[in-house]
Amino acid sequence: MNPDDAWWRSAVIYQIYVRSFADSDGDGIGDLPGITARLSHVADLGADAVWLTPFYRSPMRDGGYDVADHRDIDPRFGTLADADELLARAHELGLRVIIDIVPNHTSDQHTWFQQALASRPGSPARARYVFRDGRGEDGTRPPTDWQSVFGGPAWTRVPDGQWYLHLFDATQPDLDWNHPEVVAEFHDVLRFWLDRGVDGFRFDVAHGMAKDLAEPLRDLGPDQVHHRIVGDGWHGKHPFWDRDEVHDLLRGFRAVTDAYEPPRVTVAESWAALDRRGQYVRPDELHQAFNFDFLGADWHGATLRATIDRSLTLAVEVGATPTWVLSNHDVVRHASRLALPSGTDIEAWLRSGGTEPCVPPALAARRARAAALLLLALPGAAYLYQGEELGLPEVADLPDEALRDPVRHRSAGARKGRDGCRVPIPWERTGPSYGFGPAAPWLPQPATFAALSVEAQQADPTSSLALYREAITQRRTLLTADTDITWHSAEADPVLDFTVGSLRCVTNPSPEPALLPDIPSGPPSLTSLPLPATARLLPPDATVWYRLDSAQPSQVGGSGS
Template identity: 50%
Template sequence: MNAPWWRNAVCYQIYVRSFADSDGDGIGDVRGITSRLDYLAGLHVDALWLTPFYRSPQADHGYDVSDYRDVDPLFGTLEDFDTMLAGAHERDLKVIVDLVPNHTSSDHRWFVEALAAEPGSRARDRYVFADGRGPDGAEPPNNWQSVFGGPAWTQVPDGQWYLHLFDASQPDLNWDDAEVGDEFESVLRFWLDRGVDGFRVDVAHGLFKAPGLPDVEGLGPAGETMDATFSEWDRPYWDQPGVHDVYRRWRQVLDSYDGDRMMIGEAWVGTPEAMARYVRPDEMHQVFNFQWLSTPFSAPELRRVIDDTYAAVAPVGASPTWVLSNHDVVRTVTHYGGGEIGLRRAKAALLTMFALPGSAYVYQGEELGLPQVEVAPEDRQDPTWLRGGGVGRDGCRIPVPWDGDTSPFGFSSGEPWLPMPGWFADLTVEHQSHDPFSTLAFVRYALARRRGLVDDLSDKLVMLERGDDVVAFRRDGADGGPALVCVVNCGDTDHAVADLGDPIVLSTALAEDTGALLPDAAAWFLA
């Protein structure tokens, strides 16, 4: 029996605001995606993941949804979406859409009704409302802090408080309320009926809150750490048992449709074992492996993540999902040191990820080797920055440079919503398409070779011993065919690879005099 399409797919993440703008307002849109489908097909990816494009006041750039069944006019119309979806399917590209179930926008009709209703009313039951502490209820119900900085509670005029683990404009839903579950099943069916192939579930480890809304132990009233042993993951609003019942219900919905419809979870949890609980046979199909994303370019660390991942997913029969970057984290080139060394390591990490069994997720611009961009304070738009919760995520969300020598580099005919630096001229799709040694040429070639190999390779991984600073593994060929060997040199000296034969893909050139694998480089061999 053939494996479902998602099991070994390469999925390309589109941050809709920053991918391609068709109408000149400086913000990417659905028609812009349609105009670039040939580029995506030529990149040899298998699927597209679209960040939220639903109706939204855009306080968190679409992750604050006011209507889950419509396209925001900023991004187009439902007809535009249908056209894009049909065009993707014509090119054998699957489409995954983002689903945001932890919270809605404060503009959602449910929350508008809740604010107009009285404490204890049916309308308020859909959200997490609570009385405050202190004699007059003037203090928040507990010490929970927003991910974006500051208290996670906002008081309304009648004295009650509502929970928002993110921005104040993103009130948390109450998943203990049956109507919430029914509504999201209906939303799933709406998009499945339109033909989408899957869902990326935002904050999949959220949704349920511990009964009684207890304080976070180890934190002070303003979120300050009071206990040196405090764990970031040990919070009474993350990874509660009830989330798994939700995903079992959704799995039944997905299984009732043809075409191997799927869901992948954004689940930030503390251990591989916790991650594996989300991909049990009757729950999600995949969950992002964020340990891979956050690991330094170190052979022992990369080996540890690979070993831990397989130890976790094997007992539940799941396949791993690898990701190096997304719209919430520092870009890989910068994470690995920046400059030429960061680019070499990013290319080596991509090649390693593409060789591993399971699926791989590529964030737009990774194929161009884009680094993090320093955004001036006056240009920042991320609520994380605006609420004082960190440096912000704008630097990894700069629009994609397509062509030309000056901003907006073919992204738009207008001023882009975030400034694009002049040095993007050397990194555009057009510029790199004319350079056979560019990052784009490398990624296109690697993915083309992967597509030709993956169906004939075993999912079993055999780690090879080639020294402390080298990660090496083999995937045997199915039915006695050739095996794929991947070697990545994380050290600072050349690594001899003559015993493996001629490489079929390289992240950078071999040493000219010896043919050895250079530091910060990876290669594939057929054995």
């Protein structure tokens, strides 16, 4: 295989949440032409690829993850011609394009589900989904006690008395992947987009497609496993999460993509436990699986070290490379999360509007910058979420009337939802949306976004944006595609000190300064914040890089405030 064909093994991949990246037509919602116009930002950052969240025709009950037509673009996002232009522009800039596929469920507005509702119980149209009779003499109780990830029962009753399964919102009925028509349809959807030139797919809820639907269906009791993280005690036998049978479905996806040249990349969103997740990236399955353990690890040296070691070991066992991610469209942005005390109840913090406990801005910025350099120093693929290069925090104080996430409504307010990490990103210092578009955006932006905009950071060598650009530039020359890592710190040390390729990284997540190693090659090539000129001390919440070859660029650092 040409080494370039395995580009994803050490790639930097930039996630674009379509609704919140750039709005070209003034309706307040991001769209494909807006992305195309702003792609040079991603190329200038140094990324190798973009991953786009769903842009398909959809009622948008769950931000596009409720797909009504997998082969068309939602009019709010543009047209198929706009998608083709985006692909062409990305490839012109040297960026590959990964798109989201949502195979676990469809929208309730999908033609198939509308046919199912119009058909009788037991009909072929209903067999594509999971319909069951209810319990009790009159069938008024759900078939099982299964709960939705978004809150409430995972079953909804239709007028003729049957119930259908939805592991997420009621407008997202689950497909039955035992049905050959479902398999054939999604293989054809993949070919449709591969033929248009996409470079790969990210499979949403990859661990949830296979389900044990043999009668009688099993109740789970009060201690249900809710999506994150699945594995312990189940060993592939949970009724619907991380079942062993899902791997045959993933092999089918891989067979479709492997028929294309050059090879396309396949990525799993799998919330299976770390010791199970390696199965998703075996040689005949997908190429990568998101590493949510690293994302969820506390800002603590021994915890981070253990997660890194285990991730690398499991990846090497199956011939894969690990992925590293700190933020995405489903979790609190790490620029806020890492500054919260260990053990903070995230849901309670969001309900308080981000005030209990308060996140010190300077601490949040320092930790976000240090974590970014740690992430980018690790071997494997790095996934960045739009706006993290700007140091954007979680917008935790969105008013109730602005919230759009169905999680808020299905949990009856117990969970605030994911809107705070989806607020449109700022491009300019001024304007009704800080350059996001001609009008106010679909979610309100805080006034603090002005100083964090691309325009405000563009020429500032100490900015978060400058740090990311320089780190990605150095990463490209210093890291290799293999997974070799040499530790210079002990497992229980509060400081992380390791070498990958020609890069030595030292991160201090502890509250005390740490002595820097004596590196023969000279001073650091990159620092997350300025170091004292004389003392060989690494401040708390800081990361430094040393390059172990003869070329020594000037030190880059920021104030961290």
